[in-house]
Amino acid sequence: MRSNVLLALACVLFAGCSKAPVEAPKEEKAKPIEPKVDALRLYVLDCGHIDIADLSIFDRGGAYDGRADKFVDTCYLARHPKGDLLWDAGLPDAIHDAPDGVREAPFTLKVPKTLKGQLERIGVPPEAIEYFSISHSHFDHLGNGNLFKDSTFIVNAKELAHMFRDEARKDAQTFANYADLEAAKKSTFTDSYDVFGDGAVIIVSMPGHTPGHSVLLINLEHSGPVLLSGDLYHLAEARERRTVPSFNSDAGETLASMTKFEELAKASGARVIIQHEDADFENLPRAPAYLD
Numbered sequence: 001m002r003s004n005v006l007l008a009l010a011c012v013l014f015a016g017c018s019k020a021p022v023e024a025p026k027e028e029k030a031k032p033i034e035p036k037v038d039a040l041r042l043y044v045l046d047c048g049h050i051d052i053a054d055l056s057i058f059d060r061g062g063a064y065d066g067r068a069d070k071f072v073d074t075c076y077l078a079r080h081p082k083g084d085l086l087w088d089a090g091l092p093d094a095i096h097d098a099p100d101g102v103r104e105a106p107f108t109l110k111v112p113k114t115l116k117g118q119l120e121r122i123g124v125p126p127e128a129i130e131y132f133s134i135s136h137s138h139f140d141h142l143g144n145g146n147l148f149k150d151s152t153f154i155v156n157a158k159e160l161a162h163m164f165r166d167e168a169r170k171d172a173q174t175f176a177n178y179a180d181l182e183a184a185k186k187s188t189f190t191d192s193y194d195v196f197g198d199g200a201v202i203i204v205s206m207p208g209h210t211p212g213h214s215v216l217l218i219n220l221e222h223s224g225p226v227l228l229s230g231d232l233y234h235l236a237e238a239r240e241r242r243t244v245p246s247f248n249s250d251a252g253e254t255l256a257s258m259t260k261f262e263e264l265a266k267a268s269g270a271r272v273i274i275q276h277e278d279a280d281f282e283n284l285p286r287a288p289a290y291l292d
């Protein structure tokens with residue numbers, strides 16, 4: 001998703017709108033902090049919805065011209081006996097205060113449930129999460145980045161440089177959503193990172209969409225391996241057609257990463273989840289239910 005943010009979001013974030021505020025739907029109460037788990041779990045979180053009036057930017061060759069679509073924006077909590085990892089931080093929770101969403105052509109962004117509220121309902125509030133990582137640093141994956149300033153930020157070294165480069169800082173509104181991560185404790189990697197040291201949760205570099213774009217492989221005992229795509233693919237059709245968005249750092253790298261991803265999916269036998277694909281989301285249990 002493109003990194004340019006969203007003038008309309010200023011209305012929500014800085015209360016500059018002329019309309020009277022609309023009361024947001026109430027969220028369920030937080031649970032007391034949960035103790036550590038004794039086996040790996042994967043929670044799927046609803047981190048927003050993106051209605052797209054014109055899908056054309058999702059293929060540089062025009063494969064989707066003239067079409068509209070709806071994307072889900074997902075985040076994932078991996079609970080491991082040695083700690084908790086949040087993968088991606090979705091659209092900003094502040095959009096929740098605008099029930100009709102925030103429009104920035106060609107997108108309309110909606111956040112029916114806040115990430116913070118969903119984590120609290122599981123009993124793992126943001127401040128209790130030891131590790132935070134991202135597929136990449138676009139606005140729809142780092143909208144709540146600041147919530148994890150006290151976690152260890154596990155990040156591809158090239159993505160870290162990309163998200164704190166001068167040009168990124170000039171996109172003030174997007175940057176403000178994750179600026180606090182600059183001072184966070186960090187663990188950087190180049191090729192892959194075994195989060196808990198036992199092969200259960202592995203971040204793998206798949207660059208191209210951004211310079212340090214990465215995917216996540218989770219080896220669950222009962223559900224089997226699950227491979228989260230990041231935005232290597234934005235929709236199921238992109239996987240079939242190997243389409244490359246027009247907003248993309250390096251098309252050659254992206255195509256090479258697609259080959260690497262398919263080899264990893266085959267070798268691991270993993271269930272592939274395309275993070276923005278509604279059909280994949282529909283087939284997953286929703287937090288507080290989980291895969292294990």
Ligand SMILES: [Zn+2]
Nearest residue numbers: 001138140231
């Ligand atoms: Zn995205």
